[in-house]
Amino acid sequence: MLKADSVAGTARIVCDSCPTSMDSVMDADPRAARDKAVRVAKIARWLIEKHAGAWQHFCPACRQTRDRGSLI
Template sequence: MAIERHAGLQQIVCDCGVSQKRSYQADEFDVMVADARADGWSIQRVAGEWTHTCPDCRESARAKPQGRLL
């Protein structure tokens, strides 16, 4: 889950290898994040680190049962 940069362009990439449909200029960071969220990506800060999760992985995480103490 990272933002990859190459040749002056950037895009968000999930751990599974899926990346955003388009690449963005460095000055379009806010647009890139807004587009990702509009496309169903989850972008959040967890334990001080930013996570970027694609829509498919996001849905898979929701479908997994959560452990409970009681």
């Protein structure tokens, strides 16, 4: 899940399978902040994919489990 908090000035990506999250510094434009958070997450080896019309986010640990086929 991707959440933008304009008050705190961060964009947060939360794993859809576990409580792991990652924060990114937010830009003035919320859309640019989300794009930047997604780029940072991909560099950190997060799996971000669209499934059934919704975006899913998986941390590196859950990504390995998903690649093996034992998650979701």
